[in-house]
Amino acid sequence: MGEEQKRYLFIGDFDSLLIGLFSKRGEVIWVSSCEEALNQTGIFTLIIMDNDVYTEKISSELSLHYPTSPLIISNGKDKSEHSGSLRYVKFEQLIERQIILQEKLARRELRINDLRKVHEDAKKMLILVHDNPDPDCIASALALRALLKRNKQTAIIGHMGEEVSRPENVAMIEHLDIDLNVISLDDLKEFDSIAMVDVQPPFFGGAITEVDSVIDHHPQVAPYEAKFSEIGPDEGATSTIMTSYLRAAQVEISERLSTALLYGIKTDTVTLNRDANPGDIEAFTYLYPISNLGLLRKIEKAEIPRKEVMWFGKALADHWIEDDIFFVNLGRIDREYLIPKMADFGMQVKGMEWSVAFGIVSKSHLVISVRNVGHVKSAGRVVADLFKEIGSAGGHRSSAKAVIPLNKVRKEIGKGSQEHIKKWVTKLFKNAVAEKSENGKS
Numbered sequence: 001m002g003e004e005q006k007r008y009l010f011i012g013d014f015d016s017l018l019i020g021l022f023s024k025r026g027e028v029i030w031v032s033s034c035e036e037a038l039n040q041t042g043i044f045t046l047i048i049m050d051n052d053v054y055t056e057k058i059s060s061e062l063s064l065h066y067p068t069s070p071l072i073i074s075n076g077k078d079k080s081e082h083s084g085s086l087r088y089v090k091f092e093q094l095i096e097r098q099i100i101l102q103e104k105l106a107r108r109e110l111r112i113n114d115l116r117k118v119h120e121d122a123k124k125m126l127i128l129v130h131d132n133p134d135p136d137c138i139a140s141a142l143a144l145r146a147l148l149k150r151n152k153q154t155a156i157i158g159h160m161g162e163e164v165s166r167p168e169n170v171a172m173i174e175h176l177d178i179d180l181n182v183i184s185l186d187d188l189k190e191f192d193s194i195a196m197v198d199v200q201p202p203f204f205g206g207a208i209t210e211v212d213s214v215i216d217h218h219p220q221v222a223p224y225e226a227k228f229s230e231i232g233p234d235e236g237a238t239s240t241i242m243t244s245y246l247r248a249a250q251v252e253i254s255e256r257l258s259t260a261l262l263y264g265i266k267t268d269t270v271t272l273n274r275d276a277n278p279g280d281i282e283a284f285t286y287l288y289p290i291s292n293l294g295l296l297r298k299i300e301k302a303e304i305p306r307k308e309v310m311w312f313g314k315a316l317a318d319h320w321i322e323d324d325i326f327f328v329n330l331g332r333i334d335r336e337y338l339i340p341k342m343a344d345f346g347m348q349v350k351g352m353e354w355s356v357a358f359g360i361v362s363k364s365h366l367v368i369s370v371r372n373v374g375h376v377k378s379a380g381r382v383v384a385d386l387f388k389e390i391g392s393a394g395g396h397r398s399s400a401k402a403v404i405p406l407n408k409v410r411k412e413i414g415k416g417s418q419e420h421i422k423k424w425v426t427k428l429f430k431n432a433v434a435e436k437s438e439n440g441k442s
């Protein structure tokens with residue numbers, strides 16, 4: 001038995017383009033009236049009726065005559081007039097969605113030409129990410145390298161922070177064989193051009209004022225010079241922007257790259273749960289079938305080193321709850337990844353609207369990680385308003401971070417003991433969150 005021949009019956013006035021599309025799928029019979037429709041024989045895959053021809057009587061006559069052929073209504077005025085059991089399909093809308101997508105990709109392709117031009121003369125370029133490399137920025141850096149058709153020798157991926165310690169990120173780097181280099185400010189002059197992904201120059205606190213290109217999904221907080229910049233604050237991950245770039249440029253996405261990008265979107269949006277938009281979902285859906293899900297499971301299951309388990313206990317020992325805000329002080333800590341982890345944990349505590357975790361990293365910086373339930377004031381804005389004058393601060397609706405040099409903290413509060421910092425942070429957030437209920441702004 002071969003595949004069943006598709007047969008379509010169209011009744012009424014239709015665009016010949018639509019009829020043409022259906023005739024590519026099978027036989028099309030196109031009639032103008034109900035009488036003609038009832039004169040046909042056999043079974044139809046689908047009967048499509050113009051809304052202007054439709055009456056309840058015609059529809060019941062058709063279903064008597066063709067009891068096994070499904071009927072849908074299209075064209076004409078909107079569906080509101082007929083009974084709920086009938087399906088109304090706007091074919092032109094389906095096509096329009098495709099047109100919009102293709103337009104977007106074509107426009108992106110023009111942008112990609114600009115981006116390539118910026119870096120084309122560089123013998124050796126740097127793809128710089130933020131000081132705490134996470135899956136999103138690592139995947140985006142790999143994607144940029146593929147987009148520019150470069151390799152390990154001609155496009156170095158680097159950051160200026162500590163060696164990566166978060167177990168999942170270490171596992172990602174190992175399993176996907178990613179060459180991530182720790183570099184210093186001095187090294188920058190060795191490169192012919194610099195690209196930033198998932199970060200923007202102000203993050204580096206004035207240390208870098210000029211850069212060749214920037215691609216990021218964090219909102220822009222301060223002006224800077226760049227020959228090319230693509231800022232998509234609506235996207236949940238830079239990996240989403242990069243996926244769309246690769247698709248627009250028709251660059252083949254390898255399994256390794258796809259797995260990295262999928263993981264980038266997953267972690268930055270907490271599996272499409274936080275700050276995700278339709279673009280993230282679309283990119284996710286596109287990458288899912290070409291990714292190595294077995295490998296991804298291995299990465300996500302990364303084990304916490306035994307000697308670090310005690311940190312979890314220590315961290316939680318110093319927590320308090322005020323006004324539905326979960327606070328946790330991790331004290332002096334050399335594993336920065338535990339700070340956002342504890343902030344995430346705080347949101348799992350019943351009734352919490354906000355979670356604030358902080359600790360002193362490298363004996364020199366206060367790092368604060370903030371989460372909220374999403375339908376309250378924007379975490380990114382709260383953090384920026386509170387700390388942008390004394391440190392780097394920003395983020396998204398429900399997830400944000402601030403890094404403040406300890407000397408600035410001391411200047412602000414007169415002292416630098418943990419008890420003082422705890423009091424200060426608690427008061428700042430209690431006030432910032434309470435302000436919301438007074439003026440209702442978000």
Ligand SMILES: [Mn+2]
Pocket residue numbers: 136137198217236237238268
């Ligand atoms: Mn990101």
